[in-house]
Amino acid sequence: MTPPDHARTSNDAGTQADPAASSCLQVLQKRSDFLAAAKARRAPVAGFLLQARQRSEAEPAKGVRVGFTCSKKLGNAVTRNRAKRRLRALAREALLPHALDGWDYVLVGKPRATVTREYSDLLADMAQAIAKIHKPR
Template structure:
């Protein structure tokens, strides 16, 4: 008699190495110079985070970066804040972002890690609207 299949299927197929999730994330800013350039450009504060946005002047895809300083708290709190910002960006940035722009989401102490997630998403949508108006 053949063995029964495992009752719980894996979340991601093993052969793609999580490519489905990576494809859903926008390109990420990795160079310090790009973060510094965004910090000198447009800014929009929200209760949950600060959004910095810069027009690169090309027609490439938008990029996103995340930063949380030690003011947020210990490593656990900083990582939690960045995970929440990443998920909000993955869900809502493609609808409001423009091609050729860089966006940096900066976590706020006492707010990013504890603010309700729905409010963080509303903050991102409102900040994008204000930046591009």
Template sequence: MASQTPPPSAASPGAFCVKRPLVTLTQRKDFLSAARAARVPTPAFLLQARRRDEGEEPGAIRVGFTCSKKVGNAVARNRAKRRLREIARAILPAEGKDGWDYVLIGRKDATATRDFQAMQADLSKALEKAHR
């Protein structure tokens, strides 16, 4: 039986990427807690990040997404949230920290139109600032 080792990451040859599960925030109280935490603005979205307290659920990275009606109609809001979910799936497992909550808030026009690679770079920079 062959050993099951993860394939090397495309970003850095020879290195292994540890994939940690992302848990989606669904309860309003979690979004409100994140709203009181650190905010890091980027051109395409706003990142809210907080470290969970001792008494709260430890472990996995939790992430939530929101877009207000200012972003546009339902189609525009859903498109913006899909883009935010995809950058979170790509970046947070590698650069996020266990025991943290992250909320990505879409911005009018910018979330739907900004270059996808630039959005990923924005999230990486925002995480660096939030973890300081």
């Protein structure tokens, strides 16, 4: 049975809370980008590891790029996927408001900690990691 036809309003279209923030966020997919971030600044916290680097002039400077890594050390596929979901939510909620334009960030899950740690503690960890990454050297 199909639902009756009706005109779609702007509210039915599945609008996001902040389209400006999501439009400038890009997901890292190339291995070379992950390796470059691994060689740059690191901020280990209890729930995860944050790696970040400022892109060079040769690379596109617009937007924030974020990558997520969860190795088999975390556990089986279900556990790794849960860890990645938590890291993605954490990036949207806590990283994007403080992220700098033209930077790459990589969130690396830690065994047991990323999945079992309270989400409020992960938010506090993110605030601490961002402060450490962007602290002047």
